[in-house]
Amino acid sequence: MTRPVIIVVGAGPGVSGSVARRFAVEGYDVGLLGADKGVLDELGRALEARGATVGQALVDITDEQAARDAVRRMGEHTGRIDVLHFNPSAFREKDPLSLTVAELLEDVALGVGALLSVVQAARPFMGEGARISVTGSMAADDPWEGAASLGVxxxxxxNxxxxxxxxxSPDGIRAVSVTVRGTLASEGAFTPDRVAEAIWSAVTRDVGDWSSEVPYSG
Known part of the structure; x- marks a missing residue:
């Protein structure tokens, strides 16, 4: 495979879909991991229309073995993973007095723990210059108490x-969290496409300007 490859974990119609399209127009082939076949199929068609070769895996990424296997299969097929983008998080509308420990741990397994699974599975296929990106949020610093697990x-x-x-970094592979300091909207500075542009810019920076967090404030 000579074209670069991005794998998008938690692929859907929002920021993750915009990230996939943004990289596709730059000549990347795309692997999609998601939980909704209809969404994956629709996104896959849009990416193919942009010239990308697309692989899909319908998977619950909180199923650690299933997530690892899906990434490994994609890596074996393409022979390389140049960018791994991690998007998922759980929105559970419960404040700290109603949120249970079990619910918190379930949400953290999706929004944090699954990153470990996919990074470890992708690592054998990532060479010098490869990148890992994550869709971050201002909820990390200023959480809404009505959805307490999201900030966690x-x-x-x-972190x-x-x-x-x-x-x-000693192997030339870098990771970045792009902290979106605003609310996603259909218009203005915080559309999924604008956020995807910020993620593209963060991932493609010169290594001399690297930092593992980049804020996006519109």
């Missing part, structure tokens, strides 16, 4: 990205 997820995944970046 976003703070946790950002994990810092550790991943430090671990892999």
């Amino acid at each position: 997820q976003k703070a946790g995944v950002r 994990l990205v810092h550790s991943i970046d430090k671990t892999l």
Whole structure:
């Protein structure tokens, strides 16, 4: 395979779909991991129309073995993974007095723990210059108490990205969390396409300008 490859984990119609399309127009082939076949099929057709070869895996990424197997199969098929983009998080509308420990751990397994599974599975296929990106959120610093687990997820995944970046940087692989400091909308500075552009810019920076967190404020 000579074309670069991005794998999008938690692929859907929002930011993750925009990220996939943004990389496709730059000549990337795309692997999609998601939980909704209809969404994956629709996104896959849009990517193919942009010239990308597309692979899909219908998978619950909180199923650790299933997530690892899906990434491994994609890596074996393409022979390389140049960018791994991680998007998922759980929105559960419960404040700290109603949120249970089990619910918190379930949400963290999706929004944080699944990143470990896919990074570890992708690593054998990532060479020098490969990148890992995560859709971050201002909820990491200013959580809404009505959805308390979301802030925990976003703070946790950002912290994990810092550790991943430090671990892999000696091999020339870098990781970044793009902190979206605004609310996603259909118009204005926080559309999924604008956020995807910020993620593209963060991933393709010169290594001399690298930092493992990049804020996007519109």
